[in-house]
Amino acid sequence: MTVRAGILGATGAVGQRLIQLLEPHPDFEIATLTASDSSAGKPYREAAKWRVDTPIPDTVADATVTETDPDAVPDDVDLLFSSLPSSVGAAVEPGFCEAGYVVSSNSSNARMADDVPLIIPEVNADHLDLLEVQRDDRGWDGALVKNPNCSTITFVPTLAALAEFDLERVHVATLQAVSGAGYDGVTSMEIIDNAIPHIGSEEEKLETESKKLLGTFDGAELDLHGVDVSASCNRIPTLDGHLENVWVEASDDLTPEAAAEALEAYPSLDLPSSPEPLIHVFEDFERPQPRLDRTLGEGMAISVGGLQESTFGLQYNCLAHNTIRGAAGASVLNGELLLKNGYL
Template identity: 80%
Template sequence: MTVRVGVLGATGAVGQRLIQLLEPHDDFEIAALTASDDSAGKSYREAAKWRVDSPIPESVAETTVTATDPDEVPDDVDLLFSSLPSSVGEAVEPAFCEAGYVVSSNSSNARMAEDVPLVIPEVNADHLDLLDVQRDERGWNGALVKNPNCSTITFVPTLAALEAAGYDLRRIHVATLQAVSGAGYDGVTSMEIIDNAVPYIGGEEDKLETESRKLLGDFDGAELSLNDFEVAASCNRIPTLDGHLENVFVEGADDISPSGAKQAMRDYPSLDLPSSPDPLIHVFDQPERPQPRLDRNLGDGMAVAAGGFRESTFGLQYNCLAHNTIRGAAGASVLNGELLLSEGYL
């Protein structure tokens, strides 16, 4: 079964990554591209300043971009991938859901809404059933599912692996070293970031601290309760292009040994979905790995890498890394689309 899909916000950085990942996908056929009113009516080649590290796919280059409006998207499109700015997505995504479209969104709006599933398929695929609650409460024929923030996606699978191995997590501290691509092409100027590090990313700490507890919370079929561990985050922008590196400190109810943590992450399973890498977590024994330039493309950019495991006075310490625009954004939305298809929501 080939599903006809569309991309909302197709000309932006994440929209371009979505095009790159969707064009060769066996299950998805790109049938609609939307952008701002300034781009509507132009060919995708004209509208998009293509900056992805592969040529613009010829199969979509001459597709006419439409306005981001439910009336402009064909009725036979089954799934929409959204990379809209959150301020736009907040108003537009519900309108598409009301019109009957299923939306897999990377936008930050509504991630913490009680009836919106926030999903990393390998971590909490069962939370997708929250869509039944959402449809009942909102009267939608469509549906809205979110993937989390790129920095949250990086460390939550490692925490899920520790919990799956039976460790009772109490407190987590995480310091992020985030690539400039996470701010978008025009987000950080060269004069700001070259020979520098910026120890502040607006709103980012709150996303790590809240989204992680929702992702690892419990869904009882009617409502979702947040995980009761505590998370404190510090977020920093550094001059790497892609790949968010994070320093994680974990305190459990009992001691977590480095060897036990490594085994838990090696044992943590992938999923039988096209974009889910095997292994999901690539564990390094070398203390100096992972590194963004060397390891961000593991598993075609969809794997999480972990290394530098050691005991500290706080508890377990390790580092983890993921490609922020693939696993952390566009690839996460595509993976959620694959889960929606496999679970019969399309």
């Protein structure tokens, strides 16, 4: 079965990465591309200033971009990937769901809504059944699924692997790449020879989304995990790859050796975009590094290093590619889970 898919916000950085990932995908076929009114009606090659490190696929280059409206999307499209700005997503995504479309969204709006599944498939695939609650409550024929913030995705799989040790407190400091802010998000004069020790609203996303992802779903309600998470987020002059320093306090004895074993054993899924292994553990304390390790598992793996005991329990570093695992690839992986679980 080939799923006809569309991309909402196809001309932006994440939209372009979605095209790169979907064009060769075994299950998904790009059937429609939407963007702002100023881009609608243009061939994609003219509407988008292409910045991805592979050429625009021929199957997409001459496709006509449409407006981001349910009436402009063909009825035979089964799945929409949304990379819209959050303000736009909040305004238009519900309309697509009301019209019967299933939306796998990278946009930050509604991530913490009680009836919206926030999913990392390898961590909380069972939360997808929250869609049954969503459809009953909202009367939608379609559905809305979210993937987390790019920095949340980086460290939460490592917490899931360590959850057996009864997590109590987590402290995380992020060193986030400039691509996480979008192409125009940080000027060269701001970031070259510099680091910016604040990213607006980012700390809150890590602190709240992690508790939802690690929570439990009983078929009717989702209970947040009780772990306390505190975050400090920093922008640094790397292009791609969010590096994070993590301190974990647990009730049970959590040694570096036990942590390494649990991280390495944490399973991936039988989905095309889920890498094997999901978590790569380095013995070298100088790894992972963004330039060297962000493309592990075709950009979908999480890498960990520097496991050691500290005053605050276990300390380690982790890394993920923020525009692949942390954004476009996460949405594609959620689309694969939707397909496998019969929601398309």
